[in-house]
Amino acid sequence: MSLIIGVLKENKDKRVAITPDNVKRSKIKDATWWIETGAGSEAGFNDAMYEGLAQTKSREAILKEANIIVTIFPPGETDLAQIHGEALLISQFRPYQDETVNGKLAQYPFKSLSMDMIPRTTLAQAMDVLSSMASIAGYKAVLLAAQNLPRYFPMMITSAGSIRPAKVLVIGAGVAGLQAIATSRKLGAIVEAFDVRSAAKEEVQSLGAKFVEVAGATDDKGAGGYAVQQSEEYLARQRAEVQARASKADVIICTAQVRGRKAPVLIEADTIQHMRHGSVIVDLAASTGGNCALTENDKTIKVNGVTIIGNSSLECEMPEDASQMYGNNILNLMTHITKEGQLNLRMEDEIVKGSLIKP
Ligand code: NAD
Numbered sequence: 001m002s003l004i005i006g007v008l009k010e011n012k013d014k015r016v017a018i019t020p021d022n023v024k025r026s027k028i029k030d031a032t033w034w035i036e037t038g039a040g041s042e043a044g045f046n047d048a049m050y051e052g053l054a055q056t057k058s059r060e061a062i063l064k065e066a067n068i069i070v071t072i073f074p075p076g077e078t079d080l081a082q083i084h085g086e087a088l089l090i091s092q093f094r095p096y097q098d099e100t101v102n103g104k105l106a107q108y109p110f111k112s113l114s115m116d117m118i119p120r121t122t123l124a125q126a127m128d129v130l131s132s133m134a135s136i137a138g139y140k141a142v143l144l145a146a147q148n149l150p151r152y153f154p155m156m157i158t159s160a161g162s163i164r165p166a167k168v169l170v171i172g173a174g175v176a177g178l179q180a181i182a183t184s185r186k187l188g189a190i191v192e193a194f195d196v197r198s199a200a201k202e203e204v205q206s207l208g209a210k211f212v213e214v215a216g217a218t219d220d221k222g223a224g225g226y227a228v229q230q231s232e233e234y235l236a237r238q239r240a241e242v243q244a245r246a247s248k249a250d251v252i253i254c255t256a257q258v259r260g261r262k263a264p265v266l267i268e269a270d271t272i273q274h275m276r277h278g279s280v281i282v283d284l285a286a287s288t289g290g291n292c293a294l295t296e297n298d299k300t301i302k303v304n305g306v307t308i309i310g311n312s313s314l315e316c317e318m319p320e321d322a323s324q325m326y327g328n329n330i331l332n333l334m335t336h337i338t339k340e341g342q343l344n345l346r347m348e349d350e351i352v353k354g355s356l357i358k359p
Pocket of ligand 1: 120121122123124125128130131134171172173174175176177194195196197200224225226227228230238255256257258259264
């Protein structure tokens with residue numbers, strides 16, 4: 001029997017987990033693709049674009065009959081109750097943010113694989129949705145800042161006078177931060193960046209930005225590439241360094257996160273008072289508390305003339321390419337876990353071991 005791969009429509013997201021182009025590229029032997037009616041329409045892929053590649057089906061049919069079900073965010077409880085015991089549900093369950101996730105999934109008979117638990121290794125790079133989505137968010141954060149800034153990004157020499165280039169401070173030089181640096185540089189800004197991982201220094205410098213070092217950071221090589229919690233004494237020194245630079249910055253892009261914990265607060269309320277009127281802060285860490293003390297998640301506020309944008313899902317604002325990239329990641333994963341057109345979950349495999357949160 002051929003493998004049925006079902007794609008659900010997202011409840012609160014414009015993206016879709018698999019695009020027509022993803023299906024076209026699939027090398028999974030004899031797979032049959034089912035797409036929920038209207039699943040791709042908000043990302044720019046209407047049902048007609050899937051014709052000849054996937055069959056349009058009802059949500060109920062996919063939940064009850066598909067062998068693999070793919071989504072971006074987990075479906076609700078009513079949906080989960082309909083999935084049969086032999087199925088595999090692939091989604092982003094974020095168990096590191098919500099410790100009840102594993103317990104909830106254990107109540108159901110089907111298997112669950114979390115894309116955001118795939119190890120951040122070179123082998124799994126092509127399946128890394130955290131990186132592909134963070135990269136879009138970093139890019140969008142800079143465009144959003146430029147749009148809200150009442151000043152230019154690039155240096156301008158015109159007959160009406162010269163304009164100095166904007167100064168951008170990037171806090172956290174992981175995937176989103178590095179993309180924010182690259183985008184700011186392309187727009188002509190002068191960029192400085194902070195990170196606690198020593199490996200970030202060279203990457204920041206190679207993009208033409210200055211790396212601001214605060215000595216004494218804890219850098220744990222055993223943390224899978226992730227940052228670890230810093231001491232309160234270190235964070236206080238870092239906040240002082242941020243304050244000194246914030247008063248000269250036009251834009252601050254915040255991306256500093258510690259997986260499974262609240263984001264470190266690195267811009268205190270008092271720092272905003274020292275910033276230039278019209279400056280913009282885009283806080284991508286908003287959903288885990290924010291790097292700025294005044295950030296409000298999913299809101300844009302103005303304090304003392306400074307615009308503070310709290311948004312941790314900017315990738316949703318670019319649904320077409322975001323869907324294409326997410327789909328490529330998920331397709332690479334599915335190719336890895338199938339053999340001769342059938343599911344082949346090898347528990348000794350590092351990728352399966354890390355991401356199959358409900359076997
Ligand atoms: P993340 O979203 O968890 O955090 C963003 C950045 O914030 C990180 O660079 C982190 O070091 C930094 N940070 C945390 N606390 C900070 C503080 N107090 N001050 C300043 N910066 C702080 O990270 P991410 O973007 O998901 O990347 C995680 C790691 O995974 C990175 O090392 C990245 O290079 C690595 N990675 C590796 C691969 C691979 O194939 N080997 C692929 C993707 C990502």
